Amino acid sequence: MIDSLITSKTRVKLLLKFFLNPENRSYLRELADEFGESTNSVRVELNRLTDAGLLESHDEGRTKLYKANTKHPLFPEIRAIVTKTLGxxxxxxxxxxxxxxxxxxxxxxxxxxxxxxxxxxxxxxxxxxxxxxxxxxxxxxxxxxxxxxxxxxxxxxxxxxxxxxxxxxxxxxxx
Structure with a gap:
């Protein structure tokens, strides 16, 4: 159901990854490997979600780590949608x-x-x-x-x- 609302499969995977378990922290290459997608497609979606304030990022050495922004006003609603649609x-x-x-x-x-x-x-x-x-x-x-x-x-x-x-x-x- 969520993929009919959100047409980017990579964005759906990112939302599932970060909003099912807000403690998840991942970096670009790790996500690309896990999803079996190019780093470029994952980077584009990470940037979009970060620009929208749904994800936070911080540098750890030479690596940029991403995680869900639990303080975003839509966090509870997005998490509810993600958990409901993940049957x-x-x-x-x-x-x-x-x-x-x-x-x-x-x-x-x-x-x-x-x-x-x-x-x-x-x-x-x-x-x-x-x-x-x-x-x-x-x-x-x-x-x-x-x-x-x-x-x-x-x-x-x-x-x-x-x-x-x-x-x-x-x-x-x-x-």
């Missing part, structure tokens, strides 16, 4: 590409049944980079203020445990 499917899509060979991802338990108990049960099937997964879970728990319990299975393990997943299952990724 689980969009987040999972970006994350799964970096996790490894994910065949299936689904949510089960209370959250899949429409009950927000503060605990999200996530099941991933495939060959997963567990160290990267744990770093993502740690960050995501802070952002969404919920605990995430993850179970990583291989395809044959899923078949053996399929009956144990009671109630609704919310499939969020299938390859």
């Amino acid at each position: 689980i499917d969009q987040l999972v899509d970006q994350v799964i590409k970096r996790l490894g060979n994910v065949e299936l991802a689904f949510i089960t338990g209370d959250y899949a049944n429409g009950i927000d108990s503060g605990l999200i049960d996530l099941v991933l099937v495939g060959e997963i980079d567990r160290a990267y997964l744990q770093s993502l879970i740690d960050k995501l728990e802070k952002i969404i203020e919920r605990k995430i319990r993850v179970l990583v299975l291989k395809r044959d393990e899923l078949q053996a445990l399929r009956d144990r997943f009671e109630g609704h299952v919310l499939v969020i990724w299938e390859f």
Whole structure:
């Protein structure tokens, strides 16, 4: 939804990066590498957002670091828009590409049944980079203020445990 309002994909990525977690601080090359974009396209959008007062920048040695301007009058509204438009499917899509060979991802338990108990049960099937997964879970728990319990299975393990997943299952990724 946000990309229909903001046509620059780079600007959307920057807003997501800085407004989901206002503690994020990044520099130009790091952002370009993370987004898989040219430094020039990222620089243009950083300059626009900084000129608008939405981002702050400061020099640290020879590096210019950027972060969200939490004192900007529109900060709470922009953050609310960003968090509302970033659905689980969009987040999972970006994350799964970096996790490894994910065949299936689904949510089960209370959250899949429409009950927000503060605990999200996530099941991933495939060959997963567990160290990267744990770093993502740690960050995501802070952002969404919920605990995430993850179970990583291989395809044959899923078949053996399929009956144990009671109630609704919310499939969020299938390859």
